[in-house]
Amino acid sequence: MSKNRYAHKPETYTEPDDDNPSSNLHFSDILQARVTRRQTVIGGLSATTAALFGSLSLSACGGSSDNAPPATTPATPTTPPPAAKPALNFTAVGHSLDDIVKVPAGYSIGVLYALGDPQHFGDASWAGGGSETAESYERRAGDHHDGMRFFGLADDGTYAASRSDRGLLCLNHENITQVYLHPAGPTTVAGVRPAAEVDKEVNCHGVSVLELKRTTGNALQYVRGSALNRRLTAASRFAIEGPAAGTARMKTLYSTDGSATRGTVNNCANGYTPWGTYLTCEENWAGYFKRATTDGARTDTASLDRYGVKTGQAGNYGWSTPTGDLYRRWDTSATAAADGAGDYRNVANTFGWIVEIDPFDPAAMPVKRTALGRFGHEGCQPATPVEGQPLVFYMGDDSRNEYVYKFVSKAPWSAADKGLAAGAKYLNEGTLFVAKFNADGSGNWIALDKSNPALASFASNADILIDTRLAADAVGATKMDRPEWTAVHPVNGEVYLTLTNGTTAVRPQGATDAANPRPGNVNGHIVRWREANSRADATQFQWDVYLFGSPSAEAPGYNLSALTDNNDFSSPDGLWFDSRGVLWIETDDGAYTSTTNCMLLAATPGQVGDGGTITAGGGTQTFKGANPGEQNLRRFLVGPKECELTGIAMTPDNKTLIVNIQHPGEGGTISKLTSHWPESQTNAGSTARPRSATIFITKDDGGVIGV
Ligand code: FEO
Ligand code: CA
Ligand code: CA
Ligand code: CA
Numbered sequence: 001m002s003k004n005r006y007a008h009k010p011e012t013y014t015e016p017d018d019d020n021p022s023s024n025l026h027f028s029d030i031l032q033a034r035v036t037r038r039q040t041v042i043g044g045l046s047a048t049t050a051a052l053f054g055s056l057s058l059s060a061c062g063g064s065s066d067n068a069p070p071a072t073t074p075a076t077p078t079t080p081p082p083a084a085k086p087a088l089n090f091t092a093v094g095h096s097l098d099d100i101v102k103v104p105a106g107y108s109i110g111v112l113y114a115l116g117d118p119q120h121f122g123d124a125s126w127a128g129g130g131s132e133t134a135e136s137y138e139r140r141a142g143d144h145h146d147g148m149r150f151f152g153l154a155d156d157g158t159y160a161a162s163r164s165d166r167g168l169l170c171l172n173h174e175n176i177t178q179v180y181l182h183p184a185g186p187t188t189v190a191g192v193r194p195a196a197e198v199d200k201e202v203n204c205h206g207v208s209v210l211e212l213k214r215t216t217g218n219a220l221q222y223v224r225g226s227a228l229n230r231r232l233t234a235a236s237r238f239a240i241e242g243p244a245a246g247t248a249r250m251k252t253l254y255s256t257d258g259s260a261t262r263g264t265v266n267n268c269a270n271g272y273t274p275w276g277t278y279l280t281c282e283e284n285w286a287g288y289f290k291r292a293t294t295d296g297a298r299t300d301t302a303s304l305d306r307y308g309v310k311t312g313q314a315g316n317y318g319w320s321t322p323t324g325d326l327y328r329r330w331d332t333s334a335t336a337a338a339d340g341a342g343d344y345r346n347v348a349n350t351f352g353w354i355v356e357i358d359p360f361d362p363a364a365m366p367v368k369r370t371a372l373g374r375f376g377h378e379g380c381q382p383a384t385p386v387e388g389q390p391l392v393f394y395m396g397d398d399s400r401n402e403y404v405y406k407f408v409s410k411a412p413w414s415a416a417d418k419g420l421a422a423g424a425k426y427l428n429e430g431t432l433f434v435a436k437f438n439a440d441g442s443g444n445w446i447a448l449d450k451s452n453p454a455l456a457s458f459a460s461n462a463d464i465l466i467d468t469r470l471a472a473d474a475v476g477a478t479k480m481d482r483p484e485w486t487a488v489h490p491v492n493g494e495v496y497l498t499l500t501n502g503t504t505a506v507r508p509q510g511a512t513d514a515a516n517p518r519p520g521n522v523n524g525h526i527v528r529w530r531e532a533n534s535r536a537d538a539t540q541f542q543w544d545v546y547l548f549g550s551p552s553a554e555a556p557g558y559n560l561s562a563l564t565d566n567n568d569f570s571s572p573d574g575l576w577f578d579s580r581g582v583l584w585i586e587t588d589d590g591a592y593t594s595t596t597n598c599m600l601l602a603a604t605p606g607q608v609g610d611g612g613t614i615t616a617g618g619g620t621q622t623f624k625g626a627n628p629g630e631q632n633l634r635r636f637l638v639g640p641k642e643c644e645l646t647g648i649a650m651t652p653d654n655k656t657l658i659v660n661i662q663h664p665g666e667g668g669t670i671s672k673l674t675s676h677w678p679e680s681q682t683n684a685g686s687t688a689r690p691r692s693a694t695i696f697i698t699k700d701d702g703g704v705i706g707v
Helices: 027-041 045-060 195-203 301-307 419-427 461-466 468-474
Strands: 107-114 145-152 166-173 206-214 220-222 230-232 237-241 260-262 267-272 278-282 354-357 367-369 390-396 400-402 404-412 430-437 442-447 483-488 495-499 525-531 540-548 572-577 583-587 599-603 612-615 621-624 633-638 644-650 656-662 693-699
Touching: 107 206, 107 220, 145 278, 145 656, 145 693, 166 267, 166 278, 166 644, 206 278, 267 390, 301 468, 354 419, 367 419, 390 483, 390 495, 404 419, 430 468, 461 468, 495 572, 525 572, 540 621, 572 644, 583 644, 599 644
Parallel strands: 145 267, 145 644, 237 367, 483 572
Antiparallel strands: 107 693, 145 166, 166 206, 206 220, 206 230, 237 260, 267 278, 278 354, 354 367, 390 404, 404 430, 430 442, 442 540, 483 495, 495 525, 525 540, 572 583, 583 599, 599 633, 612 621, 644 656, 656 693
16 A cells, blocks of 8 residues: 555645646656657657667767657767676665664664764763753754765865765754654644744754764764764754845845845755765755745745745744744744845745755855755755866756756866865856756756746846746746656766656556556656766756666566566665765655565666667556666665665765665654664664664675675
């Protein structure tokens, strides 16, 4: 049975906006249109395949003709080097519903940093009953560990990209399992939350920076008391830079010149920069804000509605209910007579950005980089930097029917640049593009700025960046099934994107027909593309579907990538290539959880165009990459009960893998706990409350992970 991913969220939690009202084509429509068109033009599976990928395969052997040129002719790609194919070398982990983390034989895990763990010596260890003070969470691990990145640390405190025995781990705390943070769960008195409870929940959001060191073998521990340890929370001060900074729509009572804001929330996936800073991504921020039912008569209603800050919404967890400016800031209602500088009507405009943090400078104020657009940011993955060329970052907007973006810097890359000054140079000026996936297998990156006539109705580039979703609607971008993480292949530069799932309400599983091979797409898929001429800043690309999620027991017409018990999965979310070209896939699932808890898989993919067409159940044909087989896709880890696997990092020597176990036991109550992890990992009789935690995985013989 499938279950709603948010079934266990508190009533005050607002689901991500999934009702993009624009009429742009949905990705599954295009998939179908693409197949239909090719079948009409050519007919026959092998001919279809040859035509679809002909320009790629022909260019590889020096040819140039294509008997059915696409309507939008992509630039002839330069043949990339063959993808690295390291051989996976571990025994697959089976499905598991147990309340422990399972890894392959010959591997071990350790818990590194769990909810409430103190960063410094002045605070006591986590006591287990929700007794920790709100204030102490300014120095403790927050909740819902998510995206993260390991930065090697030199002895002089600077970035050392190849160092594995010492480093800084930056990790996101996306959200909270509210019930476990307080002694008897959350309380409300006459509609008002106690300020101390709100403060604790606010401080459990944000980001941790944590110094790590190796201990025995390749095991890791965090350095308690390190001057580099840091917490940023939903109350910390953030600078705002880039084209939208200082404009009228960024002004608030807190920052009347629109240059700063308080807090970062719902930090989901992450990114990093070539100069050694961390990028954290604000995803489902819209639900945190209150908006009065009487707030409908303002000029920016279309923007608020499009992002899901809707009239009448109470705001997650009731954070706006206590008295005082600290709480009023969660209320976006227009109340003052003056412009936005007199109230918090614009506060939601200061969320939804990519945020840059310099982990090596604990005193440096983090910066919200508005040039990269405002949406439900899932991640921000750089293309491989090339000296003298612009830098490129890929980003998904995770809601149903949203889009995929990339940012291209104006400044060409110079490896000499460092720190937040480099951030200002590369991330404050450039062009934001949105993806259009064409029916013929080509794709276009469409610029979102005033140079595009389709955006003539926007007053300025700042308005386009604040209202990125509206701009993308206007240029006809392709609606996707919830774009999550992107990952860039380290050898051939191809970009992979998880599309986590669709909805069963529209097309329930079991209602398949020839025209709808993946009704509802409840198990998700992974698309990938190759930029024209292997230039990350190209405006055209070629794409295919790398992999379809599915239970192994589903019929071949649905289990389109022929997954087996050893590599089947559902709802791919976290996605990351290690330096060797191993692709790590993490799941955030609700559709296959009666069979197995969420998981981490390792894959060694080929490249765009290595597959062809298949016939789905009912005779429908579609295009996809080569079936991976267990040789190229294998389950590496299964998590404990009711968790999501998310966040992944590895030491540069590939000998210590780091992942996050998010919200184990999220569906439980204090009187009926549904998980006792991480204590259950070593104590089967545990009665402890569950905690989100970062874990590390090592190979018992001291070798590298996975291959
Ligand atoms: Fe926070 Fe898109 O998952
Ligand atoms: Ca995610
Ligand atoms: Ca997700
Ligand atoms: Ca999550």
